[in-house]
Amino acid sequence: MYTLADYLLDVTKYLGSDEIFGVPGDFNLQFLDHITHRHDMKWIGNANELNASYMADGYARERGFATFVTTFGVGELSAINGLAGSVAEQVPVLEIVGAPTTKVQHNGGLVHHTFADSQFKRFIKAHEALGLKASFLTKDNAINQINDTIHYIYENKKPAYLVLPTDLVALPVNDNLKANIPHLFESKQTDVSQSFETITSAIKTAKKPVIIVGHEAQRFNLGDAIEDFSKHNNIPVATLAMGKSTVSEEFENFIGTYNGSISDEAINRFVDEADTVITIGAKLTDSITGGFTQSFGPEKTISLNFDNVTIYGERLTTPYNFEAVINQLAATNLNQNYDKVVRPQLASNELKATDNKLTQEFYDRALQYFVQGKNTLVAEQGTSFFGLASQQLKANTNFIGQPLWGSIGYAFPSALGSQFANQKDNRRTVLSTGEGSLLLTIQDFGVAFKENLTPVIFIIENSGYTVERVIHGETEPYNDVPQLNYYTIPHAFGATDKQYLFINVDTEKDLVNAMQKANDIPDKLIVIQANMGVMDAPEQLIKTGQLFEAQNH
Known part of the structure; x- marks a missing residue:
């Protein structure tokens, strides 16, 4: 059936x-049976729901989609912080919540995992308040609700x-529905000719443009299209740290990672001297613009x-589709004869x-040297992120950070999610995290060893x-x-002992030797403890910290 x-x-x-994350609870157990009895999916049981949401986020950043499952009330509220991070940074994750039966809810039953007040909609309202598309499945409309949610x-x-009452789990449905699944993802074509013409006409007025790429372009896999547009027209390209690795950092027109006034001088020169800045999928938030010190405003x-276009401060009102416009730009030669980058x-x-003695400055350069193509580098917000976001990465290297939501402890489970997503592709995840951050989510080391994951984990120990x-x-x-x-x-x-290698490093030579061992042992999880001074921090973090402190007064 x-x-x-x-x-x-x-x-x-x-x-x-291919993997579904989460924590079992009595309101989702019957649904979990349908996962564990399949041969084409795997259930990954997490230490807690927050870790499950972080892990799904890291998985989705690699695969383009992820799913995790919690139980009603206690489980979903444990996960809500991680899911909020996926909202903030636009990561395509689906949470499925197992809930009491439709009858129990209709009758206002005083069941566990509630406030015993017969109110069953407060948690869905909490998720709606965070900007999530939220659906409570019903017997009469469940298929349409699922289709609508997944298409969204x-x-x-x-x-x-999605909230799935337990009595709907085994509801019989027409098995012909399965054949229609590919059609759920057929996008309607939008005529963007008018908006495209307006955008290209505006770009042609520029004598010295520069492109700055953000995370939305990464979510839609538009890096190659942006490179093509840049290459056809000799326009330099930078990324924001939230969007890093969207374009190859060995691309001939790539100029670096921009972070407002605290960027490297050579990057700032390109941006400061540009008469037009073309931002693609970017949000100019404080931690990726040097505390709002970018040198350009809406007028340029x-x-x-x-979901929108603004041209020199004026919002475009003609029909528009982000993917369609960027893909059309990819094949466009503006014939402006811009100088070679x-x-x-x-x-x-x-x-x-x-x-x-090992320093943060040497550590960051060593990580840049160590991380190769076919690696994903995950950096915890803090010394790791600010030290590594500005390093130039090899081609085919992915980068994961969370500079907008900035939830402490995110990076470790996210890195494990990344490693799950890349098992078939033989891509190895490299994590850099601080010991303070790791404390919050350390429990899922158990999952890493249970599932024989083999990332390289650098723990910065700086007291x-x-x-x-x-x-x-x-x-x-x-x-x-x-x-x-x-x-x-x-x-x-x-x-x-066969599953891991632990290495403690105090000096520059210790670190380089540890990295060589990690490269030589791809089939073990490697933990490298990097000991550094208490106040040893990347220059960009020090400058950002000074700006944040000034803004807090």
Whole structure:
């Protein structure tokens, strides 16, 4: 018998969910049976729902879609912070919530995981308040609700939330529905000729344009199209840190990662001297613009976003489709004869390791050297993100960070989600996180070893929250964290000696030697503890911290 649960899983499988994350609870157990009894999907049980939501977010950034499952009330509220991050940074994740039966809810039953007040809609209202598309499945309209939700995620690259009452899990549905699943993702064609003409006419008025790329372009996989547009027209391209790796950083017209006034001088020169800045899928938030210190305003900006276009401060009102317009630009030669882009000269990548104590500056350069194509680099917000976002990465390297939502502890489970997503592609995830951040989500080391994942994990041990110390409270005890014995973590979470390698590093040579060992051992999870000074922080983080502190007064 083909059921509603089967159909829902077939749809999510079609979009790329080979693994489904989450935590069991009595309101979702019958649905989980439909996952575990399949041969083309795998259930990944997390230590908690928050980690599941983070892991799904990292998976979706690689695959373009992810699914996780929680139980009603306690489970979904545990996950809501991670799902809110997916809203903020536009990551296409689906949460499925197992809920009490339709009859229990209709009769106002005083059941567990509620406030015992017969109110069952408050949690869905909470998710709607966060801007999520939220649906409560009903017997009469469940198929249409599922189709509408999944199509929304596909079209908008945004997360959504479905409530599945337990009595609907085994509801029989027509098995012919499965054949129609591909048609759910047929997009309606929009005539964008008028908006395209307006946009290209505006660009042609520029004598010295520059392109700045953000995360929306990454979600829609528009990096190649942007490179083609740049190459046909000799327009330099930068990315924001939220959007890093959308275009190849070895692309001939790539000039670097822009971060307002605190960017490298050579990058700033391109942006400051441009008479038109073309932003593509970008949001100019504080932590990726040097605290709003970008050198351009609306009067010199053509802004192409997912849901709107503004040209020199005026909003475009003609029919528009983000993907269609960028893909048309890819094949466009503006015939403006812009000068050939001369990329900024990069500092030498050669590493000359010494016996000197390890510093953040050397660590960041060493990570740049270590991370190759077919790696995904995940950087926790803080010293890791601000030190690594400005490093130029090899072609075919992916980069994951969370600079807008900035939820502490996000990076570790996100990195595991990334590794799950890339198992078939033989792409290895490299995580850089601080010991303070790791404390919040450390529980899913158990999942990593249970599922034989093999990322490389760098733990920066610098005696607390250096990112916060830089902003405020350098010596205050609230920026201290418990000091763990990291070498005991693998065994504590169930690892055998054959599954991992732990390396403690204090000097530059120690770090380089550890990296070589990690490269030589691709079939183990590698944990490298990098010991650094308490206030050793990347220059961009120090400058950003000063700006944030000034703004908080």
